[in-house]
Amino acid sequence: MSRKVFVSAKEVADRAGVSRSAVSRTFTPGASVSEETRRRVVEAAEALGYHVNHLARGLMRNESGIVCLIVSELDTPYRARLLKALTQQLQSVAKIAMVINTDRSDDSVDLALRQAIRYRADASIILSGMPDKSITDLCLKNGQRLVLINRDEDREGPLLINLNDREAARRAFIALQRAGCQTFAFANSAAMTPSLMAREEGFREAGRAHGIEVVVERYGPTSYRSGAIVAQRLLTREKRPDAIFCASDLLACGLMDAARHQFNLAVPSELCVIGFDDIEQASWSSYNLTTFAQPVERIAAEAVAWLAQPSQTEANSHKLEAELIWRGSVRGG
């Protein structure tokens, strides 16, 4: 009826005929226990189904082993992949992921971080949304580590991991130019996150450097549907673009579908498209999209490695390169 209580170290100790400390030490790597005692403890623990209470351990050690992942739109292919990589790699260093969903509002990120503090998470990794400065300060002051992925920020303390978006955008421009394109456009969502904007800026800049003006269109969230709508706007212009760099693959897929099915344009012969993220769908043969791959595993690895090291090394900022994956949505290649 009432919640059956979990078995505690005390019970194990009694059964094994040793003190409670012996049990505790048996499950603490590096503690001093004789082979004989350990054996008896382990045996008793097994028999009783004992599992160390990490709540209590965390309380004592002041280190819970919990890492908070704060994310919005986690059902989006790129986010889901990142989430998977992170949870997996965290597990491999004996930490555990707590995931908190936020909507786009900064307020909800604050709520999430508060929750992280309540559970005394050792660290928080923010995949989306900018938390309020006062809250991140609170986290840091509480000895919590903070990782910001693809968020620009100049504050000291958190680990910043982001891509060299500008450079990627530049390379996209070159690639499209080599393919013989004349009229360039950039398809963006209206989310205006730092990384999306960096791609936009980078592409524009590259255009300027070549004396070419780049049309930019932004609409809605970063989704398939937005891509289709941006396509409408771009492809009905008097001077129709024949090269479009999309801020994300999701936008690119929507845009390509609209281009083909509504405007009857052939890709890549009449329209070249480059995306960003390298989500799984980009490789599907209906899209076969040339795109930049986010080094998801690398990102997760960097984050986890930084969290795993015992002493806080000075917070640094890692900039990774996105790899250009050539497929069939650009001529030549």
Next chain:
Amino acid sequence: MSRKVFVSAKEVADRAGVSRSAVSRTFTPGASVSEETRRRVVEAAEALGYHVNHLARGLMRNESGIVCLIVSELDTPYRARLLKALTQQLQSVAKIAMVINTDRSDDSVDLALRQAIRYRADASIILSGMPDKSITDLCLKNGQRLVLINRDEDREGPLLINLNDREAARRAFIALQRAGCQTFAFANSAAMTPSLMAREEGFREAGRAHGIEVVVERYGPTSYRSGAIVAQRLLTREKRPDAIFCASDLLACGLMDAARHQFNLAVPSELCVIGFDDIEQASWSSYNLTTFAQPVERIAAEAVAWLAQPSQTEANSHKLEAELIWRGSVRGG
């Protein structure tokens, strides 16, 4: 240098000039505190940046507020959606999700459940993989609740949520028959999970009921690539199927792409396809796939509602219906 210690209730109490208990009561809904004391406590807490330590609270109350989500392949569209719905709805009842990644081996589910026990999770929700009976027993014995989604199991205790897969398969058959199809096939992965097998069985059965033999092909994991391979096998048969029911949308997408791009078949005029899950991509205009929608939000709601109620009601089994979403991959409709 060393982890700055978090601020505790003691400090808040001192600053507010009240006892530790007063602080505790202020943050415990329904406890007896005067308006005046509460005000002072809240003020002090705010000033110091105090947050209740849920580790300690969980220890005392023997109820952590943590719910473990055990999932494999969480970067798959359907899984990601379910995960999102669950984390969100859990948050809304003041519980928090811990997610554990498993690979397909049952062993890794055991490891995950062990972890859940260590953190004294109030419940575990298993989205994939069958845990060993002894482990689920352990969970239940420890007063942990268990929810199994789309997993058949006849044990008492856990809440079982699954779809009426057989019925859906039957409806799929009828729909394809109405579309005038002659040769029926079922495309499956080799994962052989209960729900995938139920769909297969249901479809075969429906065929048998109409005196029609259904060809079944299974291959690999439940993925796009597997769909393409199954397509190869099915579409090169001497008697080529003109109706294929796919165990999942991912398979369906791979299959459709192969059918169109490798076999130059037009959908739906030469080949009708029905999928399962209603992932986002099914609605993309390149696929425009007729499919069965998993009621993801409903599933999450049922699970969360059951977990939220204070007293364990007798474990029951919920069977939900999948809704047929008509799109363009089947003639007629």
Next chain:
DNA sequence: CAATTTATTGCACTCGCTTGCAAAAAGATG
């Protein structure tokens, strides 16, 4: 074998919080 060093063990305190209980304060009643 005594003396010294080293490995193991148990005691007791601590971590931060909840809660039963009894004392104190505030309100209600006659």
Next chain:
DNA sequence: CATCTTTTTGCAAGCGAGTGCAATAAATTG
């Protein structure tokens, strides 16, 4: 104003584990 209720409040005993310290046992040395 005295008496009886009803709130509030603080004390202290846990919850389940980790760990410094001193006591004990085992191993090493001369």
